[in-house]
Amino acid sequence: ENLHNFIQPFHNVPKDFPKLKNDAFLRACHGQETNHVPVWCMRQAGRYLPEFREFRAGKDFFETCRSPAACCELTLQPLRRFPFDAAIIFSDILVIPQAMGMDVQMVAGKGPTFPEPLKEPEDLLLLQPKVDVNKELGYVFKAITLTRHKLDGKVPLIGFTGAPWTLMAYMIEGGGSTTHSKAKRWLYRHPEASHKLLKMLTDVIVVYLLGQVAAGAQALQVFESHAGCLGPVEFQEFSLPYLRDIARKVKDQLKESGQDVPMIVFAKDGHYGLEDLSQSHYEVVGLDWTIDPRSARERTGGKVSLQGNMDPCALYAPKERISEIVKKMLEGFGTRGYIANLGHGLYPDMDPENVGAFVEAVHTHSRHLNLK
Numbered sequence: 231e232n233l234h235n236f237i238q239p240f241h242n243v244p245k246d247f248p249k250l251k252n253d254a255f256l257r258a259c260h261g262q263e264t265n266h267v268p269v270w271c272m273r274q275a276g277r278y279l280p281e282f283r284e285f286r287a288g289k290d291f292f293e294t295c296r297s298p299a300a301c302c303e304l305t306l307q308p309l310r311r312f313p314f315d316a317a318i319i320f321s322d323i324l325v326i327p328q329a330m331g332m333d334v335q336m337v338a339g340k341g342p343t344f345p346e347p348l349k350e351p352e353d354l355l356l357l358q359p360k361v362d363v364n365k366e367l368g369y370v371f372k373a374i375t376l377t378r379h380k381l382d383g384k385v386p387l388i389g390f391t392g393a394p395w396t397l398m399a400y401m402i403e404g405g406g407s408t409t410h411s412k413a414k415r416w417l418y419r420h421p422e423a424s425h426k427l428l429k430m431l432t433d434v435i436v437v438y439l440l441g442q443v444a445a446g447a448q449a450l451q452v453f454e455s456h457a458g459c460l461g462p463v464e465f466q467e468f469s470l471p472y473l474r475d476i477a478r479k480v481k482d483q484l485k486e487s488g489q490d491v492p493m494i495v496f497a498k499d500g501h502y503g504l505e506d507l508s509q510s511h512y513e514v515v516g517l518d519w520t521i522d523p524r525s526a527r528e529r530t531g532g533k534v535s536l537q538g539n540m541d542p543c544a545l546y547a548p549k550e551r552i553s554e555i556v557k558k559m560l561e562g563f564g565t566r567g568y569i570a571n572l573g574h575g576l577y578p579d580m581d582p583e584n585v586g587a588f589v590e591a592v593h594t595h596s597r598h599l600n601l602k
């Protein structure tokens with residue numbers, strides 16, 4: 231039906247992508263054995279790299295997102311420096327509100343800004359009721375196809391999306407926020423309109439993720455970056471059902487075409503939801519640094535692979551200390567069904583050398599542990 235129409239064009243394009251040489255990340259997603267623990271970093275394409283700052287200088291952020299060649303270059307930059315085991319396509323979660331008709335600008339020193347955020351439930355009528363994802367977000371699909379070719383099979387390419395609640399929060403707050411009180415006001419005051427918006431977002435996200443796979447994405451991460459401002463009750467009602475829906479619908483559709491693409495859910499500061507997240511049809515649960523590795527394993531009962539969770543600020547430590555912290559983290563998680571990462575993205579003032587030390591420590595210590 232509807233979904234088929236949207237993704238059909240991609241199935242007709244022969245892509246003959248280069249053969250994958252390093253499948254450690256994909257194997258770990260599925261809980262299979264690997265020689266070393268795979269590692270990548272959230273925001274690995276970012277301002278901590280001088281070549282990133284140079285390339286982005288003077289260019290509008292969302293213009294950059296709309297250029298497949300620029301996204302490809304920025305995705306590849308960190309892989310030229312470090313032996314990461316996965317690449318993540320350079321883009322942003324806020325391209326979805328744009329596709330739904332909202333204006334989003336990147337304001338220097340302030341971050342993403344919506345000049346006209348949603349204020350009241352009536353404002354939902356201003357959103358595009360039927361989003362043509364191929365037309366509005368085709369530039370992301372082109373970036374993915376190009377990057378998958380240029381990666382030359384070095385490592386798998388991860389596609390991503392923001393989760394419905396996180397996107398809803400931006401659309402109402404109009405930008406970053408510490409309290410998210412405007413968006414949470416909707417949850418308590420306009421629960422029906424909130425569900426309507428979350429459902430609209432879910433529908434677009436499902437087609438968007440399927441389009442990313444058809445374009446060449448080999449894994450998908452769903453970012454629920456603002457899980458932490460919800461409590462367990464609101465999470466159960468306004469986040470979890472949509473996270474589940476996304477995974478189920480994407481997987482059902484992929485199964486029909488015989489594809490197997492692992493999905494990762496990262497609900498930042500959503501420790502209260504760990505048990506539920508491990509039973510939400512995702513192969514991998516991403517963790518922030520507030521969760522102890524051993525207790526995360528216990529609470530998820532070996533049902534999923536885990537990803538994370540070093541405090542990004544540990545990268546400010548000397549290299550020897552980073553190595554010790556990584557070793558403890560690996561001992562806590564174990565080396566099977568585990569993908570090393572930070573508990574959130576890299577910050578712009580981080581030293582690329584220490585990022586290199588982090589990657590090397592994961593590879594070296596995990597090889598050692600595997601030999602024991």
Ligand SMILES: Cc1c2[nH]c(c1CCC(=O)O)Cc1[nH]c(c(CCC(=O)O)c1C)Cc1[nH]c(c(CCC(=O)O)c1C)Cc1[nH]c(c(CCC(=O)O)c1C)C2
Pocket residue numbers: 271272273274275276277286291318319320321322323324341342390405406407453455498575
């Ligand atoms: C590098 C970058 C990005 N977005 C922004 C920047 C910095 C601005 C710049 O380069 O000019 C603005 C940019 N975009 C956003 C923010 C946060 C705004 C805020 O809440 O204050 C900023 C500064 C919104 C955003 N954008 C994203 C999230 C989810 C992850 C997270 O929790 O951090 C969120 C919340 C996803 C995202 N965003 C980006 C990636 C690229 C791939 C990679 O990780 O290397 C990804 C995955 C790219």
